Amino acid sequence: MVNELREAAGKLLDDGKVDLVIGWAKGSLPLASTPVFISSSDEADQLVFDSTCGNNLTVYFTKDNKKISRDRKKVGIFVKGCDSRSLVLNITEKQLKREDVTIIGVPCSGVIDTRKVRRKAEGREVLEYSQDGDTVTIKGKEFELSVPLEELLSNACLSCLRKDAEEYDLFIGEPRKFSGESDPYSDIEEYENLSADERWERMNEEYSKCIRCYACRNVCPSCYCNVCFVDQNDPQWIGKTPEITDTMIFHIIRNLHIAGRCVECGACERACPMDIRLLYLNRKVAKEVRERFGSDTGTDLDQKPAMADFREDENQDFIMG
Amino acid sequence: MSEWQPKILAILCNWCSYAGADLAGVSRMQYPPNVRVVRIPCSGRVDPLMILKGLQSGFDGVLVSGCHPGDCHYISGNFVARRRFAVLKPLLEFVGVEPDRVQFSWISAGEGERFAQVVTKVTEDIRKIGPAKRLVKGA
Ligand code: SF4
Ligand code: SF4
Numbered sequence: 001m002v003n004e005l006r007e008a009a010g011k012l013l014d015d016g017k018v019d020l021v022i023g024w025a026k027g028s029l030p031l032a033s034t035p036v037f038i039s040s041s042d043e044a045d046q047l048v049f050d051s052t053c054g055n056n057l058t059v060y061f062t063k064d065n066k067k068i069s070r071d072r073k074k075v076g077i078f079v080k081g082c083d084s085r086s087l088v089l090n091i092t093e094k095q096l097k098r099e100d101v102t103i104i105g106v107p108c109s110g111v112i113d114t115r116k117v118r119r120k121a122e123g124r125e126v127l128e129y130s131q132d133g134d135t136v137t138i139k140g141k142e143f144e145l146s147v148p149l150e151e152l153l154s155n156a157c158l159s160c161l162r163k164d165a166e167e168y169d170l171f172i173g174e175p176r177k178f179s180g181e182s183d184p185y186s187d188i189e190e191y192e193n194l195s196a197d198e199r200w201e202r203m204n205e206e207y208s209k210c211i212r213c214y215a216c217r218n219v220c221p222s223c224y225c226n227v228c229f230v231d232q233n234d235p236q237w238i239g240k241t242p243e244i245t246d247t248m249i250f251h252i253i254r255n256l257h258i259a260g261r262c263v264e265c266g267a268c269e270r271a272c273p274m275d276i277r278l279l280y281l282n283r284k285v286a287k288e289v290r291e292r293f294g295s296d297t298g299t300d301l302d303q304k305p306a307m308a309d310f311r312e313d314e315n316q317d318f319i320m321g
Numbered sequence: 322m323s324e325w326q327p328k329i330l331a332i333l334c335n336w337c338s339y340a341g342a343d344l345a346g347v348s349r350m351q352y353p354p355n356v357r358v359v360r361i362p363c364s365g366r367v368d369p370l371m372i373l374k375g376l377q378s379g380f381d382g383v384l385v386s387g388c389h390p391g392d393c394h395y396i397s398g399n400f401v402a403r404r405r406f407a408v409l410k411p412l413l414e415f416v417g418v419e420p421d422r423v424q425f426s427w428i429s430a431g432e433g434e435r436f437a438q439v440v441t442k443v444t445e446d447i448r449k450i451g452p453a454k455r456l457v458k459g460a
């Protein structure tokens with residue numbers, strides 16, 4: 001597959017269809033590949049794709065990163081299923097034009113959460129990571145482990161129903177269709193069934209770890225305001241301290257800002273240095289949006305984002321009678 | 322020490338609910354004195370941050386009210402607001418905030434009586450669940 005991927009990128013560049021390809025390359029550490037920007041076909045052999053390619057590259061079309069794609073007319077980008085939904089969302093929000101981007105889908109079988117790998121290694125340093133089908137081999141000094149990929153996958157991938165891009169110009173291999181059978185939100189339902197006290201306790205435990213580094217926001221392709229609400233000082237609506245109510249309010253509001261816009265790619269959770277299970281809130285919001293407004297983020301180029309839309313006769317059972 | 326009284330923030334849209342509150346006042350209707358009213362142009366102007374900031378800084382409950390669907394002065398402000406509240410409410414419950422802490426209603430300029438009823442109901446609900454502790458700074 002890697003060869004096909006490199007060839008495809010090289011050909012697009014040689015044919016002048018694009019003048020930049022954004023993809024992933026092997027990183028300097030074994031567990032994380034790194035984003036790479038390829039502008040000529042002889043650099044294309046840097047490209048890779050495997051379960052360490054967790055970055056949602058659509059972020060390079062947003063925020064300050066826009067300058068990377070702005071100076072070039074035509075950009076090619078490699079996408080997993082979730083990344084492609086981010087791209088579609090950003091197109092519907094007029095952050096970029098569909099015709100300016102060449103979308104290359106890659107078959108995704110999930111990306112790893114490096115913390116799960118480290119846990120398996122029990123604190124020993126991982127020096128080598130390789131994958132063969134559904135089995136992963138981790139090597140370090142004086143140890144070698146073979147683990148099913150499933151056990152290392154990012155939480156976001158465990159509940160993902162659309163693993164492959166549905167909007168693309170080119171696909172490496174055969175894209176799989178939407179697997180709509182299973183209930184992706186069973187864990188959220190379980191959580192809803194806990195008592196309010198317990199939910200509050202658990203949220204406190206999780207979010208009290210937050211150090212307000214904003215890595216979660218920075219990696220998110222849906223978070224692209226020029227001035228984020230947390231950076232506004234005048235008037236200052238939100239406390240910037242890691243005190244628990246300030247932190248919780250930050251996360252609640254961030255989740256409302258990405259309501260109907262989060263594609264559940266899990267990039268935020270993987271980026272968090274404090275190992276916070278961020279997706280609980282994201283997915284609760286996504287579940288509400290899906291159930292109430294019937295919209296599935298980033299799957300339709302003609303759909304307005306849910307929170308910018310409405311129907312007059314909508315359910316309003318939460319409003320006092 | 323005197324008995325605890327709930328302190329409630331009421332965020333009311335200028336064209337309907339605020340006028341409804343005004344009507345309740347000029348008609349000398351009785352309702353609990355626990356609400357502090359903030360007037361905003363439209364329910365569509367309500368940023369959920371206002372609601373959370375209210376709780377964080379010591380209000381025991383928040384009521385947000387706008388024009389009835391179809392009656393918004395800006396046509397669709399309350400429709401957009403409704404979607405926002407539809408997500409905010411379950412999200413707050415999800416983190417463990419009591420369901421009655423934050424409530425929403427539609428009150429028109431002619432519904433002074435309804436305003437009095439809503440405020441009475443919200444005050445009673447919040448009296449029942451007691452002082453706010455969650456998301457309250459320093460609690
Ligand atoms: S909030 Fe997290 S999961 Fe959702 S789109 Fe942003 S990075 Fe992806
Ligand atoms: S990345 Fe983690 S620690 Fe940093 S602001 Fe987000 S949740 Fe908090």
Ligand code: FES
Pocket residue numbers: 334335336337338362363364365387388392393394395396398399
């Ligand atoms: S003006 Fe009352 S809700 Fe818009």
